[in-house]
Amino acid sequence: MTTKPPGYKTRDRQWHPPGLTPAYKTSVTRSPTRALISMPTSAGEEAGPVFGHDILGPMDNDLILNWAAPGEMAMGPRILVRGRVTDDNGRGVGNTLIEVWQANAGGRYRHANEGYRAPLDPNFGGYGRVMTDAEGYYEFRTVQPGPYPWPNGMMDWRPSHIHFSLFGHSFAQRLITQMYFEGDPLIWMCPIVGGIDDAEAIKSLVAALDMAETLPMDARVYRFDIVLRGRRQTFFENRWEGL
Structure with missing residues (x-):
């Protein structure tokens, strides 16, 4: 006998x-x-695939070295980003796959359609x-990206x-957010951030x-904790069904 998966929690539009x-x-x-409609998810979307540490390369969590030529490294202010992924009860959410992407120290992305004239870092x-550990903790090394x-x-x-992308146990459980840096005056001038009224x-x-x-x-260390649900949840850009 088979049972229908329970589905995902609806987005909290008050937040x-x-x-x-x-x-x-x-x-x-x-x-x-x-008007928006909610489409039912399939068993495949909700039950798989299962992510594991075997999909990670040895340098995946080191952006200073994972693209660099032998003996070289990325240019810019070196930082470590550390944090914990938790649920609304403060319990760590282990084995969460976190993908990150960012501009270089000069504020330029490695993208074919990039229009900013700052130089690329080869x-x-x-x-x-990076994958969270059993208690929900994660860490990666990179350079502080520049504004653009x-x-x-x-x-x-x-x-x-x-940019952060978090996966649960399936691709349907994907959440996307952005991490900013303490003390940056541009945060409060950004029209994207301005769309958040809380x-x-x-x-x-x-x-x-x-x-x-x-x-x-x-390297300096920045702390960025992520809460998946509840009144103190992190703001996610695409939280339609969510983790």
Whole structure:
């Protein structure tokens, strides 16, 4: 006998901002124009695939070296990003696959359609991935990305940020968010961030500088914890069904 999978929790629209945010110009064409519907998920979407540590390469969590030529490394301020993925009861969520991608220290992405004139770093690819341990903790090494201009408004710049993609036990359980850096004045000027009308939600996206854990003569440490559900959940860009 088979049973139907229970499905995913509905998005909390009281917490997440509307899809239409006119100051963020591309949201005007991207936002829905008709009433939303919820499509049922299949057993395959909910039950698999199962992720494991065997899919990770030895350098996947080191963006300073994972694209670099032998004997070389990425240029820029070296940082460690550490944190924990938890549920709404504070319990660690283990074996969560986290993928990250970002601009280089000059604010440029390694992308064919990149329009910013800052130089590429030949030893920096800008992406990596890591699995949380049994208690939900993760860590990766990278360089702090630079801010960059974007064609939203004449004076608009994106603050320094790192994109996060979290997977549960299937591809249907994917959540996407962005991590910003404590003390960056551009955070509060960004039209994308401005689409979030809850200051606490914005604060949940800002990584705290942890000088007590800084590696002497090597790297600063930023702490970025991610809460999947509940009143203190991290803001996710695409949380329609969610983990």
